Amino acid sequence: xxxxxxxxxxxxxxxxxxxxxxxxxxxxxxxxxxxxxxxxxxxxxxxxxxxxxxxxxxxxxxxxxxxxxxxxxxxxxxxxxxxxxxxxxxxxxxxxxxxxxxxxxxxxxxxxxxxxxxxxxxxxxxxxxxxxxxxxxxxxxxxxxxxxxxxxxxxxxxxxxxxxxxxxxxxxxxxxxxxxxxxxxxxxxxxxxxxxxxxxxxxxxxxxxxxxxxxxxxxxxxxxxxxxxxxxxxxxxxxxxxxxxxxxxxxxxxxxxxxxxxxxxxxxxxxxxxxxxxxxxxxxxxxxxxxxxxxxxxxxxxxxxxxxxxxxxxxxxxxxxxxxxxxxxxxxxxxxxxxxxxxx
Amino acid sequence: xxxxxxxxxxxxxxxxxxxxxxxxxxxxxxxxxxxxxxxxxxxxxxxxxxxxxxxxxxxxxxxxxxxxxxxxxxxxxxxxxxxxxxxxxxxxxxxxxxxxxxxxxxxxxxxxxxxxxxxxxxxxxxxxxxxxxxxxxxxxxxxxxxxxxxxxxxxxxxxxxxxxxxxxxxxxxxxxxxxxxxxxxxxxxxxxxxxxxxxxxxxxxxxxxxxxxxxxxxxxxxxxxxxxxxxxxxxxxxxxxxxxxxxxxxxxxxxxxxxxxxxxxxxxxxxxxxxxxxxxxxxxxxxxxxxxxxxxxxxxxxxxxxxxxxxxxxxxxxxxxxxxxxxxxxxxxxxxxxxxxxxx
Numbered sequence: 001x002x003x004x005x006x007x008x009x010x011x012x013x014x015x016x017x018x019x020x021x022x023x024x025x026x027x028x029x030x031x032x033x034x035x036x037x038x039x040x041x042x043x044x045x046x047x048x049x050x051x052x053x054x055x056x057x058x059x060x061x062x063x064x065x066x067x068x069x070x071x072x073x074x075x076x077x078x079x080x081x082x083x084x085x086x087x088x089x090x091x092x093x094x095x096x097x098x099x100x101x102x103x104x105x106x107x108x109x110x111x112x113x114x115x116x117x118x119x120x121x122x123x124x125x126x127x128x129x130x131x132x133x134x135x136x137x138x139x140x141x142x143x144x145x146x147x148x149x150x151x152x153x154x155x156x157x158x159x160x161x162x163x164x165x166x167x168x169x170x171x172x173x174x175x176x177x178x179x180x181x182x183x184x185x186x187x188x189x190x191x192x193x194x195x196x197x198x199x200x201x202x203x204x205x206x207x208x209x210x211x212x213x214x215x216x217x218x219x220x221x222x223x224x225x226x227x228x229x230x231x232x233x234x235x236x237x238x239x240x241x242x243x244x245x246x247x248x249x250x251x252x253x254x255x256x257x258x259x260x261x262x263x264x265x266x267x268x269x270x271x272x273x274x275x276x277x278x279x280x281x282x283x284x285x286x287x288x289x290x291x292x293x294x295x296x297x298x299x300x301x302x303x304x305x306x307x308x309x310x311x312x313x314x315x316x317x318x319x320x321x322x323x324x325x326x327x328x329x330x331x332x333x334x335x336x337x338x339x340x341x342x343x344x
Numbered sequence: 345x346x347x348x349x350x351x352x353x354x355x356x357x358x359x360x361x362x363x364x365x366x367x368x369x370x371x372x373x374x375x376x377x378x379x380x381x382x383x384x385x386x387x388x389x390x391x392x393x394x395x396x397x398x399x400x401x402x403x404x405x406x407x408x409x410x411x412x413x414x415x416x417x418x419x420x421x422x423x424x425x426x427x428x429x430x431x432x433x434x435x436x437x438x439x440x441x442x443x444x445x446x447x448x449x450x451x452x453x454x455x456x457x458x459x460x461x462x463x464x465x466x467x468x469x470x471x472x473x474x475x476x477x478x479x480x481x482x483x484x485x486x487x488x489x490x491x492x493x494x495x496x497x498x499x500x501x502x503x504x505x506x507x508x509x510x511x512x513x514x515x516x517x518x519x520x521x522x523x524x525x526x527x528x529x530x531x532x533x534x535x536x537x538x539x540x541x542x543x544x545x546x547x548x549x550x551x552x553x554x555x556x557x558x559x560x561x562x563x564x565x566x567x568x569x570x571x572x573x574x575x576x577x578x579x580x581x582x583x584x585x586x587x588x589x590x591x592x593x594x595x596x597x598x599x600x601x602x603x604x605x606x607x608x609x610x611x612x613x614x615x616x617x618x619x620x621x622x623x624x625x626x627x628x629x630x631x632x633x634x635x636x637x638x639x640x641x642x643x644x645x646x647x648x649x650x651x652x653x654x655x656x657x658x659x660x661x662x663x664x665x666x667x668x669x670x671x672x673x674x675x676x677x678x679x680x681x682x683x684x685x686x687x688x
Contacts, residue, residue: 216607219562230595236621238599259546262546280580281582
């Protein structure tokens, strides 16, 4: 009898090595026996997109395959807004910014009559956006900088635990895309290291990305503020300065990837022209490589858009380049059986 | 007979989980049987430093221990120059800079009579260092920027494969400290993620850190140049600009840790005042936490120094703070049985 447990443990170890499990093993014997029948992407309809993902992962992880990629080089990068969760009716970090700015006014009423907070109170988006988003930038700086990293993290943690999406009436953290969560798990189970590479700010995402996506802080790349270290009254602290170190969007995404990760990804998932350059950096002139664009075609279940001018969700150039580059384009309406992890 | 291989594999899996192995498993049965007798730090003499490391790792990784640290939070940071390899007679990246600058003159003879390259040819260090290291900075920029990341990586790869340390007459990559390599392996075998946090430039270290220390590019934090992305003639490239994004030294080390890693380390290993702030950031007001300083006391086998003014190896403030902070101070002469991985 002594050998039974190790034997089962070994089966599980092998199943893991072959990539059939996500991060949480279920009862051992039952799953090990039907290992080959588990669909790692159950919320994807059968079709070219699903096949492309499964095929690429198989080709790059099978020893002896001409496309084999050694485990340390299996880097996959994911945009966040519009790729892992929605970016409508507002990018979620913008919703946080507005909520945090309102909370700030509540504590400092003297702000109420200043132009930025007045425009916010009146919902005057065009005033906020005028003059190169001058007032909006002020709100962003007021709510993201001038405090320690610990203070900012607490502000985000409080918001993500309570704030709800206006349409779906559930926590923003419960509005992530199930098909992409499955893709993240499939990749990790096959030795890929998954990174977020987002225009959102890095400290905003790091607070919840591990719990929500299984992506640890050190694998989150994003827009970065400068910080300053000091030891004051025996307390070491980093203060966030109102100064941007990196804008991790468009041509800034390959820069962010090199700065934080230091090697070129093999797989890249995005949804807008903001991801065009990192799709190029991942795939152009490199084999094996994989690019994927989530095309928001489902106005019933989510939002349908691609060519809104000046929107962060604009998808024109990258979509046009997709056939030439061999990038997989996901038709959300057609390819996704279920959109959200939580549909309550 | 069929169960024998999985049974052995399971034993090895368990041994790994318990942290007895480094990254390369030896023949299975023999090692599994004497698992409890393997010393993970054989090149450390018995003493307070060795005991402190082993004790801390045991306390923080044993479930149920009051000091248990969940695996995702097991972040350990290591300075490089003077901590993982020597920094004398010159910091090794400075040796690379001089060699690369000389190679540059060979290709562009017109540089020969310019002040920086003339001072270099004459070995006139004081001329290079004058006026806030003006000429030295020029050589550093000439050899580190104004080229693509691929070109720079090739320049470093060629150097690290051939350049030899003037005293030890072997490759710089063969001059790493064996006791610290053992510490890296011990930590990794116990679920710690090991990072370099160095004043050296990040792209210089990323070329060889994986092979030399088992630390992948995405776990290397260092001084960073700005880069610029462009797709030219169907080739995507990042060009390194002659502009610093982050100086990862002194108060810049906690900044670099937060920027790249995004959470505070639990263990910190350094050797100079340049590491003082990251030792504070790791340990002050935080339990469990561990700080260690390598004190270079062995002029026979390595170099003995600590208070050279204006040297990168200056160790005064951090050494003075060590007793109060509870940092472990390694006396290299007394604590290390063998200094280098390769003594040929």
